[in-house]
Amino acid sequence: MPSSRIQPIPRAFFARKVKRVARDLLGKVLVRQAGGERLTARIVEVEAYLGEKDPAAHAAAGNTARNSVIFGPPGHAYVYFIYGNHYCLNVSCEPEGQAGCVLFRALEPLTGTERMAKARGIELHSPKDLIRLTSGPGRLCAAFCITRSGENGMDLTTDKSSLWIGEDGYKSGQIAVSPRIGITKAAEHPLRYFLAGNPFVSGPKFRAPLDKRV
DNA sequence: ATATCGATTATCT
């Protein structure tokens, strides 16, 4: 039953409006080919960052050395370093020249969990420990060994890359929406999308009443 | 369960 067949997602999927891509990414799979081993995890929580008009988006600063991937062709990894401690992974969206990206906030581990745990520096004792592996944007990057120097700009639409996004036929259940987490500007917009009830979603266990089903 | 705080650095004002 488990999905052994994972197909890359074509670039056209990412060449659409950020909000649309964000929603459609839920249920897809992030794949890491590390040596002979393959790490896979299902995307359960994302946030949309719009173009230069979105004050919360890095694109608001214009095209700089840091964020140029956002302005480039769709389907590429934008990795940035934050708080002097963590990396965060995004995928560029919209046609080339237009800014926009989706932030990966949480994953549900599928295969390669021992390798993820090692990368995170934790041990897996109970099934609940799986949650701390990839629940959070910084955590999932650590679990997948994603850094700016290594993965920024990588093409995520082909399995020739050591990091890519795939589709395994999984059908998402109910999708919920809430404001984005951890930002101060434009903090009210409902641009965070997640699989309702999924235990691997980051943040408080019980959602605020602002959360809406969609 | 919620709140607060320190870590640590690239980037921008």
Place this chain on the structure above:
DNA sequence: GATAATCGATATG
């Protein structure tokens, strides 16, 4: 010089 799309530890109810 201030800030930041975070995390883990600690404190308190």
